[in-house]
Amino acid sequence: MEDVVIAGAGPNGLMLACELALAGIRPLVLERLPEPTTENRANGLVGQVVRLIDRRGLHERLAGPIGPPVPGFVFGAMHLDLTLAERNPLHILGVPQRRIAAVLEERAAELGVEIRRGHELTGLTQDADAVALEVTGPGGPYRLQARYHVGADGGRSVTRKLAGIGFPGVTEDRTVSHSANATVPAEFVDPESGGLRIPGRGVIPPFFHYRTETGLFAYAPFPAGTLVTAMEWTDDEGSDDEPPMSLGEVRASIRRVLGFDLPIGEPEGAGPHLLRRLRGRNTRLAEKFREGRVLLVGDAAHVHSAIGGPGLNLGLQDAVGLGWKLAATLRGWAPAGLLDTYESERRPVAERVVMHTQAQSALIVPGGDVTALRELFGELLRLPSTVQHIADLMSGADVRYAPATDHPLDGRWAPDLMLADGTRLAELTRTARPLLLDFTGSLGDELRGWHDRVDLVPGTVPDEVTALLIRPDGYVAWASSSATPDDTERKALRAALERWFGDPLDA
The missing domain is CATH 3.30.70.2450 (Alpha-Beta Plaits)
Structure with a gap:
């Protein structure tokens, strides 16, 4: 029996395969096309995903070291002057999608992932213990069993249809x-x-x-x-x-x-x-991202206008958000309900992408009333607060998963820290392991029961934050700005470790 079978060897399916492999799971990827497509469906990456691939060491393969955010962008065919934003979060990487897919396939091969090209999913049933898949390959039909199946097979997803998941929209x-x-x-x-x-x-x-x-x-x-x-x-x-x-x-x-x-x-x-x-x-959003042991990522879960280039920003982060949770479930240390948080976290993000692409589409249609609306919106785009809000929305920097504390970083994307020795956070996250960055030198004992799952990183940073618990997907699970965290903060750290990484070894 396979641990995970992924349908679709596009960027989202390949990214998920890499994440699972980094976590010690060897997925099998099925791709109906016999060769990589030469069609270029996107011309680059926009938003938080640029920083994400940097944190996996992929940015240098694609285009060298990551650069600064761009000074301007567009929203609804209107100029977005990002120099007005207090914090510019919007990065762009102008690399064709076929090149992105090729680099991800190279990385997947390095990690030992098997990709079967010319193999098409044709049937699916599941019970409480496994998913049975019917596949047609070059040698004819055959069957597979997997503990989980993930559909990364696009907007016309066979996986979604076979799993009976609705795809409402307009x-x-x-x-x-x-x-x-x-x-x-x-x-x-x-x-x-x-x-x-x-x-x-x-x-x-x-x-x-x-x-x-x-x-x-x-x-x-x-x-x-x-x-x-x-x-x-x-x-x-x-x-x-x-x-x-x-x-x-x-x-x-x-x-x-x-x-x-x-x-x-x-x-x-x-x-x-x-x-x-x-x-x-099309603008459509799957009724659910999970049906039993079947899950959806990328366009299989949501399709929308390509205006603003949000597709891969959304889909690749879906893959990374799912990968570590599915691996933890398969390895047996996932806390109860961890896999359910994939949908509870990522579906609201998809809803916001659907919202802002529909809003941008409304701003570009012909007509005098829309022209008047654009004049008003143009005035709003000269306000720094409006520019900041839209920049955060389009980049994904506004995403905040349910925080457990009142620390401003809790639930947010971890900032691009640099340790005093010059090590970037992006260099520490390439293994996709959870990290406890302890710049107080006092939290090692709190991690004792999770040392097999979470890596301790000591050091110092020239910043206000003194400790961060970072999930594999780059989001903060707990943070402190205290020189020495008190008992309340330590209790919150242990609660966060249990919430995301299961029971301690000595439990």
Whole structure:
């Protein structure tokens, strides 16, 4: 019997596999596609997930050392000046999704994860002890048994359907989006900003959603290839026999949106190159993230507009949030109800992503009333408090799991501390082990019953915090700012250890 079978070898499934392997569990990954896809569904990572992959040592593999937050971003095709925020939490990593998946697959292989490509989940039943899976592979159908099964198999998740989990939501079918890798004549590129000079429009900034009364346009000069996108509102529902996409169709869409014929040309390089037409958009949230021994992560649990790039930020953190809890359950030391906290913590985060992507979508539709709303919202975006709120929302820095104490860090993402010896917290978290950072030198005895599950890190930091208990997913389970924690704080530390990491060895 397998411990865990994961359906889907996209970034979310691979991240979960890596997390389980780091915790001593060897998952089996099934992927229906015989080869990694060449389609690029995202152009990078936005938000807290950039810091997360840094804490697993993956950022350097993808792009070298992590850099500072970006000075600006977009919300609902409006400029978000992040220099106004007191604390800028928004990091961006411009790496194509196919490269992210490739690096995660390399890491999974290093950790001993088995990935079966060309193997498709076709059936699922479960009882109190196991999940029975029917799989069709290159050699024909076969069966597997697993203690748990996780669906990371996308918005059309077979796992979700076979488990009988509902997927309510709404479908917006009035939009059609044309995207393509293309070349743009040099005379249209603004040398100062890198944006596009469009007659009658001025300079459209790069990586910016530009709204008009007929649609939305974006120009993104990524290192791997320039991407142009035009989205329109239409009553044409399309048909199954639509002709293949062409650059001419993209060019015509840009003309309708901008009122100017931008002479885009064939992309450079060997590719693969994107040429895609998408109709409509879905916003859906699974009724539950767990049904018995079956769980969902990523798009299998939630789909929403891609505006603002929140998909991988949400899905990869789902995977990390689930991984350590599922591993603890399989290894036998999980406290009662630990696995249930996966849904109770992550579903509200998904709800907020659904909320802000719907809000952004409402801000970009045509119409004078929306234009008036955008004028008002533009005034609000000049207020530092509004910018801070939206930056926290879009990055995920506003997430706070239920705290057990009144310390401001309890339940929040652990800050990017650096020890006095120059060691970054991100260097200490690459093993995905729980950590007790004790800068008081007095808490070692409190950890005695959990030393097999939690690592003690002594040292000093030039900061107000003096001790932190950090979960494997990077969130703080307990914190102190006392030079020497008193009995009340020590009792709270032991309660947090029991709450998240089970009974002590001497219990």
